[in-house]
Amino acid sequence: MRLYFKYLSILFRSQMQYRASFWLLTCGQFFSPFVMFAGVYFMFERFGQLRGWSFYEVALCFAVIQMAFSLSECFARGFDAFSGLVAGGDFDRLLVRPRSTALQVLGSKFEFTRFGRLLQSIIVLVWALTNLPVAWNAAKAVTLVMMVASGVLIFTGIYMLAATLCFWTIQGLEVANIFTDGGREMAQYPLNIYQKWVTVFFTFIIPFGCANYLPLLYILDKADGHEVMYMLAPFAGALFLLPCLLVWQIGVRHYRSTGS
Template identity: 80%
Template sequence: MRLYFKYLSILFKSQMQYRTSFWLLTLGQFFIPFSVFAGLYFMFERFGQVKGWSFYEVTLCFAVIHLSFSLSECFSRGFDAFSSLARNGEFDRLLVRPRSTALQVLGSKFEFTRFGRLIQSSFVLVVALIHLPIAWNLAKVFTLILMVSSGVMIFTGIFILAATLCFWTIEGLEVANIFTDGGREMAQYPLNIYQKWVTVFFTFIIPFGCVNYLPMLYILNRADGNEILYMLTPLAGFLFLLPCIVVWQLGVRHYRSTGS
């Protein structure tokens, strides 16, 4: 972890060399998600509710998934940009260093300008929590933190799987965006508004439903059954990350050097 934070410090200092560009990009990242949130607001302004969900309940769902995506995109960007390392032969250098390749790729790139999107998502989360009549206790606070953390793990896992494909395809495949950008857009609404097969896929295969929908039922006192199970469903995000790391290690073993 000392090495990881060293990577973090070096890349932050390098990005701050162009401070005007950094702050303008951060400001742009702050306003970009507002267009999506504005669409959400106008939809509820027109229809009032969506399948029993109020505006602020969906806003909570929106904030959690966008907060998770922002954190993952900021700190896991190295895997998202891995195709350039594989294509240019720069991954060869990582293999001869006495440190984990996953850690080195993770520390190869950080997008600190994504803090703008992070701040916007945090603002939306605060607005939702202020307007929702939630009886907070320690367990619900823990569940909310777990929801965001789990979302980060899922998005990071998808970035890792997309990077692993580069060992065979060289270039990153746009199909991965179906599960990152597409997953983010889909998961910003409660899963029960979709068809059953969508709900099943994004609960048991890619567990976005375990990030916000199921634990949110517990926070809103709408859980039907054992509340502890609803509270702990975000752990599925951490479990999802484990096979992604195994697949990454498999890809590393099949990597063939460029010879450069």
């Protein structure tokens, strides 16, 4: 973990060598989800509510997933940009260093400009929270934090799976975007507005539902009994990372036996 922060620090200093580009990109990142959020806002302006969900409830849902996405893009960018590392042959370098490959790949790149996006989603979050009639307590606050953390881990897991694909093919990575961008777009809304199979897919296969929909029911007091189960859903979502790590290890082994 200490090493991870060292990587963070050296890459932050690298980024600061290019200040103008940093600020421009950060601003760009601030405004791009803004357009998406405006879409949500105008939709509710027109229809009032969505299957029993009010605007602020959906805004909370939106903010949580956007925060998770921007944090994961910032801190797990190494996996997201992994194809470059393999294509350039720099992955060999990581293999001759005495640390785990996953940690070194994480540390190979950070995308600090995603703070713009993070800031925007924090604003939405605060706006939604101040307008929701929720009786806050410590358990709910912790759950909210866990939701974001769980989302970050799920996105990281998807990046990892996509990165593992690079060991077999350098192209064809757009597939992963279906799950990252697609998953993000879907999970901006409460999952029960979709068809059953979509809900099942995003709960049990790629568990975005565990990171925002289910615990959100708890926070908004919409859960039907078993509150603890809803509360603990983010932990279940975080488990998604384990099979991803396993697949990653298989990928590394494949790379070392084929060298391609």
